Amino acid sequence: MSNFLLYLLQQGRATQTKLFPQLDSFVNGLPSIDSSKACQAMECNACADLCPTKAISVIEEENTEKNATVQIRLGSCIGCSLCIDNCPTGTITRNLATATAVTNIDQLTISNREKVITAPMVITASKEKKSPFRRSLAVRVVSTGCTACDLEINAAGNSIFDLERFGISIVASPRMADALVVTGPVGISMQRALIRTYEAMPEPKIVIAAGSCAISGGVHTDTYARPNGLNAILPVDVFVPGCPPHPWSIIHALMLAMGRVEA
């Protein structure tokens, strides 16, 4: 045991100090759209054909020559990279940012006609609207899916990401919680338990949909178990896409809920 103490002392600091770092270039990440590269949909449509969750639409427009509209719904995206790897024009690119959470589900629909998600600004001075959770957030996690998101939330608490340094703690009961993080697509079997958990939380409260299943149902959408995500069941304040979202993205979602970063 004394050896172990020595080992611990030798480890120094494992925690990453840079917030929301870029992912390594070889990581799948989420797709992004480069508006400067025109999409030639006429003969291609590869991205929409390959997408396992029908998250991509390619729309031909009459008045624009050789430049179709590509639309990606990141809330359905499972980050498989097939669209990125098979886009012949380079219109769909890799988004290696980890600050990917948003407060409005419409922000998750990206297209070459609109602005793409950009890196966040970490706010230091207080803005006009103050969140009651700026300095601490007690979080209850309810899992309704395949456990990858749960493992990443667990990982967000390890000494590498260390979510507790931001005043975030994972609590054992909904009675103590400010925020409810839901993972998974919420099939009908789990709806009652989830709603009761939500009702047990004191006001004010925040709901975070973590992962593409919680946002849209992901790969499970529209089976007989109706696992179509959280939106129809509870009012959702923050959405974080990914399958699963990176621990930094989960921390981003929590800090967004606290009002400490902007989407």
Add this chain to the structure above:
Amino acid sequence: MIPSRTFTAVDELGNSIKTSLNCGQRLGLISSIDGHQLITLMLDLQTGTAQLLESALTGSTYPSLTLTLPQCHWFERALSDLFAITPLGHPRLKPAILNEAYTGIAHPLAAENSVQTHADFSYLEVEGDGIYELGVGPVHAGIIEPGHFRLSCLGESVVNLELRLGYLHRGVESRLTEIPWQKARFVAEAAASDTAVANALAHAIAIESIQGIEPPDRAQYLRTIALEIERLAMHIADIGGMSVDLGAASMAATFGRLRGMALRLADLLSGSRFLRGFICPGGITKHNDSLLAELHRTCRQLRQEILPILETFREDPAVYDRLHGTGYLSASLAKEFGTVGVSARASNVPYDARLSFPHATYPKVKLNLALQTDGDALSRLLIRMEEVSTSFDLIDEHLQGLPSGPIIAAVPQELAKDSVGLGIVEAFRGELIHLILTDDRGKIRRYVIKDPSVNNWTALAIAVRQNMVQDFPVCNKSFSLSYSGHDL
């Protein structure tokens, strides 16, 4: 692998299974295609072959097999849920997968449109002076999947544990028959994403056996590496989880950090921390050659760092004291209930699918079977530790001997008609089975997944008896079971 198909009369089924079991075979799974028949998969561990018994049903009932073959009990409950097939005389027929939310809804996989009516969800009542019930879940205190545990206790000891699962039912098996098979691998992986590699591999092997294709050598090697990285990462997570439950905070923090390193191995190999989308029918999708050297280096570094810490954890007297004799599962019960994986090997049942059935580079690889005789939580911990070390060896060996060549074989776009494909993989929890049956148009007609946890949940319920209530988390963690893989 393609199982041989035979027809067995439903009245003969029990005897037929019993005969096979006596010859050293294993019961893989019992299910149905559309409610008009039973399909039973028998596995021969010696020859590495499988047999699919098909038994036509007249009506929707048949005599239950559970009374003489206890390991059938869970499969029969699922048959009743999904197909409206009633095993007559089943000692405790209650829903295993569907819950109250499905009352009034048609049995999802049955061809006939019969509505779910029976809804006896009552728990076994233990009677006697001072007996009290303790209900835990479905929403738990930690960040884990949902399930309900009903503990009947006397004083501080558990008399009986009844499980209620199914909260994560998402209709995975039905979804797999609805989508084009080329996209099915993403759904198969999401059956349980902590087991993503094993699920993808079992899916790929099942499809490949239908198509009659063999992936190239390089892909097979990389598949083994992926499977062992997953085993490594999840065993470290489970050992770390055990240290959390034992209150060893600094140990838990260390394992959390080192698991991060194991996930980096996955990232380096596939671009995904859970190796999602890496394995596909025909081989593997992509990998970056230039990262293999770093992968090898990181793997060696992790090994060097973690093995002494595992040793320290193992030698801690407090660990021995809490785990020795806790959650005991005898070898005979482990066999009787068809327990698989770590839990079986800890109870002296020498079964590892890596030694019995062809997948990736197994069983051609030299592999030492980790085996313990005590059947307690400590034995399960020791098995995991030994397997962590074996996984390092295998990854190292496979990276060194990695053959060059293509990583994917050509896969026909049409599936063979009226055929059966079977994938059996040793996931980190144990034997995982994917069984695919195609119809006369080459579409997937039925997709059955048998997660290792289906066998092992019963083992937990048995092992926790006579243990202290406060040791329940330790027992549960030592079995490390999947809810999503079971509920599908």
